Amino acid sequence: MKQKVTLKQIAKELDVSISTVSKALKDSVEISLDTRQKVKAFAKLYNYKPNNIALSLKNRKTKTIGVIIPEIVHHFFTTVIGGVEKVANEKGYNVIICSSNNSFDKEVINLEMLASGSADGFILSVAKETQQKKDYHHIEETMSQGMPVVLFDRIIDELVCDKVIIDDGKGAQTATNHLLSLGCKKIAIITTVDYISVGKLRTNGYLRALRAYDITAREDYILKIEDIDNCESEISSFLKDKEVDAIFAVNELFAVTAARVLHEQGKKVPDDVSIVGFTDGILSKHFIPSLTTISQHGEEMGIRAAKLLIDKLEGEEDVPEEYKTVIIDTSLIQRQSTKK
Amino acid sequence: MKQKVTLKQIAKELDVSISTVSKALKDSVEISLDTRQKVKAFAKLYNYKPNNIALSLKNRKTKTIGVIIPEIVHHFFTTVIGGVEKVANEKGYNVIICSSNNSFDKEVINLEMLASGSADGFILSVAKETQQKKDYHHIEETMSQGMPVVLFDRIIDELVCDKVIIDDGKGAQTATNHLLSLGCKKIAIITTVDYISVGKLRTNGYLRALRAYDITAREDYILKIEDIDNCESEISSFLKDKEVDAIFAVNELFAVTAARVLHEQGKKVPDDVSIVGFTDGILSKHFIPSLTTISQHGEEMGIRAAKLLIDKLEGEEDVPEEYKTVIIDTSLIQRQSTKK
DNA sequence: TAACCTTACGAAAACGTTTGCGTGTGGATA
DNA sequence: TATCCACACGCAAACGTTTTCGTAAGGTTA
Numbered sequence: 001m002k003q004k005v006t007l008k009q010i011a012k013e014l015d016v017s018i019s020t021v022s023k024a025l026k027d028s029v030e031i032s033l034d035t036r037q038k039v040k041a042f043a044k045l046y047n048y049k050p051n052n053i054a055l056s057l058k059n060r061k062t063k064t065i066g067v068i069i070p071e072i073v074h075h076f077f078t079t080v081i082g083g084v085e086k087v088a089n090e091k092g093y094n095v096i097i098c099s100s101n102n103s104f105d106k107e108v109i110n111l112e113m114l115a116s117g118s119a120d121g122f123i124l125s126v127a128k129e130t131q132q133k134k135d136y137h138h139i140e141e142t143m144s145q146g147m148p149v150v151l152f153d154r155i156i157d158e159l160v161c162d163k164v165i166i167d168d169g170k171g172a173q174t175a176t177n178h179l180l181s182l183g184c185k186k187i188a189i190i191t192t193v194d195y196i197s198v199g200k201l202r203t204n205g206y207l208r209a210l211r212a213y214d215i216t217a218r219e220d221y222i223l224k225i226e227d228i229d230n231c232e233s234e235i236s237s238f239l240k241d242k243e244v245d246a247i248f249a250v251n252e253l254f255a256v257t258a259a260r261v262l263h264e265q266g267k268k269v270p271d272d273v274s275i276v277g278f279t280d281g282i283l284s285k286h287f288i289p290s291l292t293t294i295s296q297h298g299e300e301m302g303i304r305a306a307k308l309l310i311d312k313l314e315g316e317e318d319v320p321e322e323y324k325t326v327i328i329d330t331s332l333i334q335r336q337s338t339k340k
Numbered sequence: 341m342k343q344k345v346t347l348k349q350i351a352k353e354l355d356v357s358i359s360t361v362s363k364a365l366k367d368s369v370e371i372s373l374d375t376r377q378k379v380k381a382f383a384k385l386y387n388y389k390p391n392n393i394a395l396s397l398k399n400r401k402t403k404t405i406g407v408i409i410p411e412i413v414h415h416f417f418t419t420v421i422g423g424v425e426k427v428a429n430e431k432g433y434n435v436i437i438c439s440s441n442n443s444f445d446k447e448v449i450n451l452e453m454l455a456s457g458s459a460d461g462f463i464l465s466v467a468k469e470t471q472q473k474k475d476y477h478h479i480e481e482t483m484s485q486g487m488p489v490v491l492f493d494r495i496i497d498e499l500v501c502d503k504v505i506i507d508d509g510k511g512a513q514t515a516t517n518h519l520l521s522l523g524c525k526k527i528a529i530i531t532t533v534d535y536i537s538v539g540k541l542r543t544n545g546y547l548r549a550l551r552a553y554d555i556t557a558r559e560d561y562i563l564k565i566e567d568i569d570n571c572e573s574e575i576s577s578f579l580k581d582k583e584v585d586a587i588f589a590v591n592e593l594f595a596v597t598a599a600r601v602l603h604e605q606g607k608k609v610p611d612d613v614s615i616v617g618f619t620d621g622i623l624s625k626h627f628i629p630s631l632t633t634i635s636q637h638g639e640e641m642g643i644r645a646a647k648l649l650i651d652k653l654e655g656e657e658d659v660p661e662e663y664k665t666v667i668i669d670t671s672l673i674q675r676q677s678t679k680k
Numbered sequence: 681t682a683a684c685c686t687t688a689c690g691a692a693a694a695c696g697t698t699t700g701c702g703t704g705t706g707g708a709t710a
Numbered sequence: 711t712a713t714c715c716a717c718a719c720g721c722a723a724a725c726g727t728t729t730t731c732g733t734a735a736g737g738t739t740a
Contacts, residue, residue, distance in 0.1 A: 003485065003486055004456075004485045004486070006725095006726060006727090007726065007727070008726075016689075016690085017689070017690045017691080018690090018726090018727085018728095019689080019690060019691080019692090019728080019729080020688085020689060020690075022727070022728060022729085023689090023728090023729090026728090030687085030688065030689075031688070031689075032687080032688060032689085035688080035689085047481065049452065049455075049456045050456065050726080050727070051397075051456055051457050051725090051726050051727070052453070052456045052457035052458060053393055053396045053397045053402070053456075053457035053458070053725085053726075053727095054397055054457070054695090054725075054726035054727045054728095055457075055726080055727060055728085056393045056457070056695090057391075057393045057394055057397055057694095057695045057696070057697095057725090057726080057727080058694075058695050058726080058727050058728060058729095059695085059727090059728085060695065062393070064458075072412075072418045072421055072422065072437075073415060073418040073419060073422065074418075075413060078412045078413040078414075078418070079413060081412055081439075082412065082413065085439065085441075089446075094438070094450075094453055095438070096436040096437065096438070096458075097412075097436065097437040097438075098434075098435070098436070098437075099421075099425065101425075106429075110434075112389060113392070113434055115389075116344075116389045116390065116391055116392045116393075117391050117392035117393035117394070117395075117396075117696095118392060118393070118404075118436075118458075141387060145343065145344045146343055146344070253626075256626045257626070259628070260626065260628055263628055282622070282623060283622060283623065283626055286593075286596045286597070286600065286623055286627070287626070287627065287628075288599070288600055288603055288627075288628060346695095346696060346697090347696065347697070347698095348696075356719075356720085357719070357720045357721080358696090358697085358698095358720090359698080359699075359719080359720060359721075359722095360718085360719055360720070362697070362698060362699085363698090363699085363719090366698090368699095370717085370718065370719075371718065371719075372717080372718060372719085375718080375719085390696080390697070391695090391696050391697070393695085393696075393697095394695075394696035394697045394698095394725090395696080395697060395698085396725090397695090397696080397697080397724095397725045397726065397727095398696080398697050398698060398724075398725050399697090399698085399725085400725065457726095
């Protein structure tokens with residue numbers, strides 16, 4: 001178990017100074033060709049790799065991007081990460097990922113840990129708990145220390161920074177309009193409680209779409225779910241004996257659960273009830289019937305977020321701060337869960 | 341945009357030495373109570389946080405675990421990460437995740453990057469390409485530099501290190517046995533090409549189970565898929581006009597795709613054909629009918645892997661090396677895709 | 681031969697910590 | 711008054727780099 005070899009060791013072995021070794025490896029003209037070759041051969045033999053930690057300390061930058069997401073077991077977020085990695089790798093950045101598990105405390109810990117030396121900037125989607133508590137001091141602090149932050153998807157309006165979002169309201173409107181255009185009249189929505197920003201926005205989009213069609217929204221057609229993991233029973237009793245002809249679900253899980261409940265209640269999708277979901281994940285694609293849904297283009301979000309961040313990281317220091325909010329277009333993916 | 345505050349700055353402001361500040365913050369008795377309080381108050385005010393990079397350099401350990409997985413958009417792997425994070429957090433370690441995207445080159449790059457300063461040890465499941473190329477020099481090198489590696493799921497037999505696996509063969513046998521015990525006689529298998537270690541092992545388990553039942557395996561009941569992303573057409577023509585009464589699929593995607601194909605071919609699951617999958621992911625749970633499957637207990641794998649790694653990291657230096665292979669039990673989760 | 685220029689290398693500082701040890705100050709003791 | 715001991719603090723090294731600057735040796739020029 002030989003330890004990693006350092007410049008110092010090479011220098012000692014070759015009986016030259018550390019600086020000579022460093023320069024030789026960088027092909028500096030200061031060093032004679034002879035010495036250069038000798039050093040390089042030796043370094044190769046012993047498989048010398050510069051120590052990143054030392055470099056980071058010296059350069060005061062790490063060339064890595066920290067990504068913090070609410071849950072790692074979530075298809076949408078992983079596609080975003082895919083996008084981030086794509087551009088990060090192109091630009092020579094590494095990506096490290098941490099999950100907050102939707103816990104405020106873990107979000108704070110992870111951010112502080114990464115902020116204290118491991119990453120130059122952050123791409124983050126805040127935890128559910130953080131949105132609920134409305135406590136953003138950790139993010140503000142990170143920014144005030146000069147580390148750029150790009151928020152995506154679950155963003156925070158009050159925070160002044162770059163953001164990448166979709167137009168949740170518009171997406172929801174598109175979804176609802178699609179149902180309306182199919183002739184559906186009794187359209188229910190299964191959504192989250194209001195403190196989840198994207199849930200609320202999508203609910204509003206649904207309401208707007210109905211209004212534009214001169215349909216009065218009905219309270220009993222709106223289900224707001226708090227405990228996502230146990231949504232089945234709630235959805236089941238919500239749908240029980242309800243004469244709806246369409247459902248708009250603000251996420252994939254609600255959509256498939258609704259489909260399953262309907263199936264159990266003996267109703268057919270899309271013949272009796274049409275369903276439109278949100279987020280184009282594996283479930284929507286593989287379900288039978290496959291689900292019509294609103295795609296958020298997660299990868300594109302990741303790409304844009306990474307670009308914004310790297311621009312900030314590599315931008316001039318003294319340029320007046322300017323923050324952008326990029327809005328990614330959603331699109332309706334028509335599949336089998338809505339009738340033609 | 342005030343910069344991060346360092347010991348040096350605090351020292352300067354308070355007109356004491358750096359060491360005094362450092363000691364004061366650690367409540368050293370060497371420092372007078374008065375000074376300690378003053379320093380701490382100041383540090384708090386300016387929100388001092390020790391620089392991890394500097395600490396890592398000094399201590400020559402980072403207290404972080406590197407996890408490298410083939411794909412991040414994969415439910416099984418994310419559950420493993422969940423397990424790793426659980427024990428890592430308990431023990432004061434951080435977890436950073438990189439994905440190799442099933443690319444050998446990216447695996448090498450990520451490993452080298454993390455190995456050169458960012459992590460103390462690794463938990464890794466190798467890329468498809470790596471299994472194909474049989475080139476493990478990067479992993480061997482990492483280990484020879486004194487950094488422990490724990491392999492999981494897609495492991496490499498030739499490598500001498502800790503491993504956490506399931507008994508893929510046994511799991512497959514259990515799956516097949518279950519079908520046999522239901523009275524199925526014509527059991528097809530949809531599996532991967534042989535160079536994917538787990539695919540091969542599962543195929544072998546299937547064959548063993550048949551043999552134990554004195555059923556001769558039929559070549560035309562075995563489908564080996566190379567291009568996972570386009571499996572639908574292959575599965576479709578494989579199943580076309582085939583009189584099977586059961587299918588064992590070595591992963592979730594194959595299982596649902598088979599179900600979808602059968603559905604299109606007018607066959608009912610489980611009435612006409614029973615299906616057993618492998619990996620208990622979202623798809624299996626939410627599909628209609630929900631899928632009987634072999635659970636790999638990803639979280640448990642992560643937990644065990646993290647424990648093995650941390651044991652090595654915190655163990656005595658001069659203890660003779662000893663490597664364990666932990667085999668996690670799989671279990672059959674009975675759902676609706678196999679008839680009673 | 682004195683002055684100068686190249687060439688080839690080394691010393692040292694810096695990044696931010698921690699920590700063993702040295703030391704000045706003041707009070708208590710003999 | 712000389713000695714000793716706590717006490718409270720500072721110095722400096724170390725971790726592994728990079729890079730600026732200084733400098734010795736040798737050769738060239740006048």
